[in-house]
Amino acid sequence: MLRILAARSEVLVERAAALAAGPVVVATAAVRAGLLLIAQRTRPPALAGRWELPGGRVEPGESEPDAVVRECREELATQVRVTGRLGTDLPIDAGVLRVHTAELASGAPEPQALEHAAVRWAGPDELAEVDWVDADRAVVADLVALLRSG
Numbered sequence: 001m002l003r004i005l006a007a008r009s010e011v012l013v014e015r016a017a018a019l020a021a022g023p024v025v026v027a028t029a030a031v032r033a034g035l036l037l038i039a040q041r042t043r044p045p046a047l048a049g050r051w052e053l054p055g056g057r058v059e060p061g062e063s064e065p066d067a068v069v070r071e072c073r074e075e076l077a078t079q080v081r082v083t084g085r086l087g088t089d090l091p092i093d094a095g096v097l098r099v100h101t102a103e104l105a106s107g108a109p110e111p112q113a114l115e116h117a118a119v120r121w122a123g124p125d126e127l128a129e130v131d132w133v134d135a136d137r138a139v140v141a142d143l144v145a146l147l148r149s150g
């Protein structure tokens with residue numbers, strides 16, 4: 001009984017922490033042949049023209065990897081397979097940003113900029129020069145290491 005109560009209160013504490021942090025936004029670090037997929041935002045005006053890892057808000061009841069797969073399908077018309085996590089939680093205005101690593105599923109279509117101004121594959125030496133949105137810039141060193149490790 002005590003163990004059940006303890007487990008329940010742990011779940012409640014986790015939920016309270018999640019609510020305090022706000023909604024979770026997932027970002028996708030999709031890697032292919034040593035290159036990273038990056039996408040140029042069109043909105044809001046403050047972020048338009050700057051580059052990001054594609055992603056978006058996790059919907060209620062949805063897992064983070066499922067949200068990554070859905071967002072890549074909706075925004076890029078491609079199919080990804082989530083392979084892990086990168087970096088720590090990044091605070092953003094909308095809540096918290098979590099980066100997941102991914103690869104294109106075998107036979108997946110080439111990503112298209114359905115909701116971005118452009119998408120492109122970037123190498124490790126280019127990443128420092130990219131005009132990143134602020135949150136994503138915080139993981140550039142991790143992204144370079146990810147590309148170099150493959």
Ligand code: DCM
Binds near residue numbers: 093
């Ligand atoms: N966001 C971000 N970096 C990303 C993806 C999203 O900082 N790689 C931010 C921008 C928005 C919020 O998350 O404030 C929601 O993203 P979107 O507008 O793309 O749904």
